[in-house]
Amino acid sequence: MSDTHEIRISTLEKSTSCSDDQPVLESFLREGIWLPHSCTQGTCGTCKMKVLEGEIDHRDSSEYTLTPEERDAGIALGCQATPRSSLVLEPVEQLDPDDGVVRHPLKDVTGTVVTLDDIARDIRRLVVELDEPMNFNAGQYAEIKVPGTDVTRQYSMANPPSQTDRLEFHIKRTPGGIATDGWMFREMQRGDRVELKGPLGDFGMNTPQEEPAILIAGGTGLAPLKSIVQHALADELAPQLYLYQGGRTRQDLYDTEFFHRLEQQHEQFTYRPCLSEQEWDGATGMVTDAVLEDFTSCKGLSAYLCGPPPMVEAGVKALKRRRMAPRKIFREEFLDASHTAAAVS
Numbered sequence: 001m002s003d004t005h006e007i008r009i010s011t012l013e014k015s016t017s018c019s020d021d022q023p024v025l026e027s028f029l030r031e032g033i034w035l036p037h038s039c040t041q042g043t044c045g046t047c048k049m050k051v052l053e054g055e056i057d058h059r060d061s062s063e064y065t066l067t068p069e070e071r072d073a074g075i076a077l078g079c080q081a082t083p084r085s086s087l088v089l090e091p092v093e094q095l096d097p098d099d100g101v102v103r104h105p106l107k108d109v110t111g112t113v114v115t116l117d118d119i120a121r122d123i124r125r126l127v128v129e130l131d132e133p134m135n136f137n138a139g140q141y142a143e144i145k146v147p148g149t150d151v152t153r154q155y156s157m158a159n160p161p162s163q164t165d166r167l168e169f170h171i172k173r174t175p176g177g178i179a180t181d182g183w184m185f186r187e188m189q190r191g192d193r194v195e196l197k198g199p200l201g202d203f204g205m206n207t208p209q210e211e212p213a214i215l216i217a218g219g220t221g222l223a224p225l226k227s228i229v230q231h232a233l234a235d236e237l238a239p240q241l242y243l244y245q246g247g248r249t250r251q252d253l254y255d256t257e258f259f260h261r262l263e264q265q266h267e268q269f270t271y272r273p274c275l276s277e278q279e280w281d282g283a284t285g286m287v288t289d290a291v292l293e294d295f296t297s298c299k300g301l302s303a304y305l306c307g308p309p310p311m312v313e314a315g316v317k318a319l320k321r322r323r324m325a326p327r328k329i330f331r332e333e334f335l336d337a338s339h340t341a342a343a344v345s
């Protein structure tokens with residue numbers, strides 16, 4: 001049987017109880033107390049906390065994400081560390097409780113697969129009808145449990161947050177991958193029951209902004225950006241949105257008609273699909289090069305990038321070269337088990 005411990009954030013008036021097999025970050029998120037985090041798999045380091053009082057178990061925290069010097073200085077990864085006693089903690093990344101963003105408590109939900117369609121090369125659209133609604137912010141993700149295992153994987157919601165009872169996901173097959181190749185592309189069928197946990201993550205455009213935004217998607221990195229675009233247009237969050245979608249050939253693009261229609265309906269939305277390995281009547285080359293071609297300066301703009309880490313890295317470099325302020329660049333990287341393994345070893 002597990003013990004529970006009281007844990008408190010020094011800068012907040014709130015405390016929560018956490019069992020000794022539960023990551024401390026999760027216990028706060030379940031209470032609706034938001035703390036900085038991104039990947040929840042021990043790879044990004046966004047959730048670092050200083051342990052001011054008490055004892056924690058670092059569990060699988062890697063030296064790659066949490067250096068021995070940081071451990072010695074009493075720093076822990078909130079998404080990995082579990083309590084061994086009552087704790088007083090302080091997030092390393094600064095907390096702004098008045099940032100105007102409404103955060104939704106993390107919860108477990110179940111649902112039924114109602115759509116499972118092949119929409120591009122090795123990409124499926126999965127829609128899960130939930131038994132009870134799950135509130136989330138555009139850009140956030142859920143963890144989906146692989147049946148019969150303890151394995152969970154992160155997938156970003158692609159539907160707008162106004163739709164809380166049917167979650168849309170875009171799933172890319174990873175050859176040999178446990179969740180995708182072993183389940184979602186093999187055994188999963190309409191009518192199957194699914195267990196999820198959400199919402200998680202801090203990627204998104206949650207409050208109105210004065211500057212135009214460039215959104216860059218690689219592969220299924222389109223999912224959170226589809227949610228953000230729909231939400232931002234409905235709530236008029238930005239004066240102009242430029243969405244870039246990258247693929248190798250036409251077979252990799254999906255939802256193009258959806259975005260072309262959106263472009264016709266909204267003057268403030270521009271859509272630019274881009275192919276790196278096929279000539280066609282649209283943009284060609286790497287998606288980040290298409291952005292560089294269109295913008296001689298990115299000063300005074302913001303950007304939201306999502307997809308495989310090399311694409312996100314290239315995009316950030318390109319935007320900085322065009323003088324975009326680093327604090328205006330928001331990114332979500334689809335890190336997988338190979339990155340986690342590299343971090344743990």
Ligand SMILES: Cc1cc2nc3c(=O)[nH]c(=O)nc-3n(C[C@H](O)[C@H](O)[C@H](O)COP(=O)(O)OP(=O)(O)OC[C@H]3O[C@@H](n4cnc5c(N)ncnc54)[C@H](O)[C@@H]3O)c2cc1C
Pocket residue numbers: 038039141153154155156157169170171172173174175176177178179180181182201220221223224332333334335336337338339341342
């Ligand atoms: C915040 C976030 C949001 C995401 N959103 C999406 C999304 O919307 N859509 C989407 O398609 N994906 C998304 N992902 C990626 C997704 O969570 C999975 O990582 C991906 O689907 C692969 O899962 P899998 O179980 O099929 O593969 P895994 O079994 O996790 O394998 C992935 C790769 O790692 C390798 N590997 C596995 N174990 C090891 C090891 N021990 N050492 C070295 N290599 C190893 C495998 O060979 C394979 O190449 C997201 C990831 C994050 C972090």
Ligand code: FES
Pocket residue numbers: 037038039040041042043044045046047048065077078079080
């Ligand atoms: S959220 Fe903890 S390491 Fe990424």
